[in-house]
Amino acid sequence: MANVKPVEQPGGRYGIPSPLGVGPMSRNSIDACIEFAYRHEFNLMLIPSRRQIEAAALGGGYVEGWDTEAFAEYVRKRDPKHLLMLCRDHGGPYQLPTERASGLTPEQALDSATVSFVEDIRCGFELLHIDTCMDVDGPAEHSLAVERLVELYGRCVEAARVENVDLRFEIGFEDQGVDTNDPAEFDEQLHDVLARLRAADLPAPTFVVAQTGTKVLETTNTGALRTAPAAVEYAVRALSDLTQKSGLALKAHNADYLSFAEIGRLRTAGVHAMNIAPEIGVAETRALLELLEEVGLRNARDSFLAMAYESGLWRKWMIQGTPDDDLRRAIIAGHYMFGTEAFVQLKESVSATVARRGIDLDQYLRLRIEHVIGRYATLL
Template identity: 55%
Template sequence: MNRPSNATVNVPARLGVGPMSKNAVDAALEVAYRHRRPLMLIPSRRQVEAEAQGGGYVEGWDTAAFAGYVRDRDPEGLILLCRDHGGPYQNPREKQQRYGLSEAMKSAAQSYEEDIRQGFDLLHVDTSVDLEGVATLEAAIDRAVELYARAVEFARSVGAEPQFEIGFEDQGSDTNDPAEFEAQVGTALERLRAAGLPDPTFIVAQTATKVLETENVGALTVAPFAVSSTIRELAAITRRNGIALKAHNCDYLSREQLAYLSRAGVDALNVAPEFGVVESRAFVALLRELGLNVQLERFLALAYESRSWQKWMHADTRAGDTGRAMIAGHYVFATDAFRDLKEAARVRAEQRGIDLDGRLRGAVASAIEHYALALPDHHSSSPALAASA
């Protein structure tokens, strides 16, 4: 099953950007064209979803609207559309309405089908979630193979060839055990290959990167040398199979910490919630600059009352109401209440000669560049970075 250890890997892009808002999408396009390098946009099913599955919270976009918006602004194809965390129970209504497994699998398959219709380049098959808690590894692999096969069959029927990304478990703060990871990879690839399915482009590993509140709490931030040593072993496992290694939850990492990941063999990484927080902070700063205290209080209350900050908090959090509102700000950008207060801010900003969305977009673009420029351009098929580390 294994391929030679010097096998090349396909790395279509090194950075996955969470499309937390229209400004975040525009910022990603700006960075991609400014630096002439591909970027991945990685909407979750919460953020952008098929119309039949209820759409998403980002701009109210369904999959077709999102894909159309990006493609219309990307004449050279520098942006890859990539589904992040596809799979059963990844759409909130599947849990809210307590879908049975068969119904949740059908919903996930239909979501992938719409991604494929709209020309998505890569599909992340994440079956780690169950109706109650986390799926067992055996169940996760069974479901992943089934969904993968459905997606490939549908793609072939419409003449499409999306790439795939797989993982086996919910992200934690430590690394995988290399021996266990090798067994997981071996089992998953054996099952996929026995079914005549193409290999994935990326395998997601636990790389000691995890986000809580507005910091990375993974072990990478406290034990980088030990973590790097383990990641090299994980990268060697994926490389033996000609597959690239992907890290998730890489928000709030420094250039130095990103360099540890890159040198250890991480081929690509995802960053998402940080870009929403950056835009919220920039909006709050602008409201203060413009003296719009009423709009400021309304925004903070709207974000706080959404309760969307809850899943990001430390168990013993000391964050105040404003800090929680900053974490949840981007979840309310598409609401009518936010649009009304933003319009008031836009009018005042124009009176001062300020381009409101230009200011917000610039803040997010700077945050994206922090990651894009920390990763050497490595998007063509070539030996994995760890081979030269």
């Protein structure tokens, strides 16, 4: 990996805490972020979704079964220099699957999201992504999404005031797609939201999420950045100019599986920060499978693949019409298994076996995760 330059400390240009957000897909992914940050003196944002890490009152998350408090305590005990910033990714109504499944009304979903955000603030999260693009039965209409965003924003600002903590925000207007935003429409939306925030006497956000031609499905990036890179660069440059005129930073979501050239193109076009997550989980899964194959633990490999496939958690990631490939589906869902009791038992046996060959299983997996992080940090 090329040399990684330490990132500007918080409070630098546009107040960016870090140019890279990483999803905490597992305990190993969290530890890999900590080790990478300390090895390279590089600030990172940890960006759990509500499915991954959630307030105890709302059932906790699938990563190690941790609730928000347990996750925050785990990171802070291992990060004395505060190189990692705890950030909420896609917080908002109907971002927790159970809110849709149980048919919560919009008011109830807003209250549920508020419980989640307030617990984030209490536990020391420093940046909240308020994402109100979802409704109970599909995408939320834009004006309604903005109304809910301003309401939640105000609730969070008040909660931060009560806790006497500084808080940053990230906002976006729609679910991630394959194309870029139309700059003129984006400009209108951005000015509308900022005007409403000012009218409510609320602070401006740090980050604005735009459609940057990046979209993850299966184990690839299907966005227009890959099929029409020049057009995407042109549009993203216009979007970045608009955010900078408002003193805000542009963030790209779904930036996984990009090449050095694609990362560099987005950076050159004016993207200030990127989020990656699914690729981290797939990298750890593939590393585990390769090691199991290498040491001849075929039964363990087959058991792991079976539990991942049977979970069905690969379904939301599939490209419509993709030919059946059970191995790929299992790899996509593999990281969801890492916090389950069945996997923990399997892992204990595997760890003991590979240790006799001088291999530290967790270290082996973490190094593979760090390799992915480094591909982005090198250019950002």
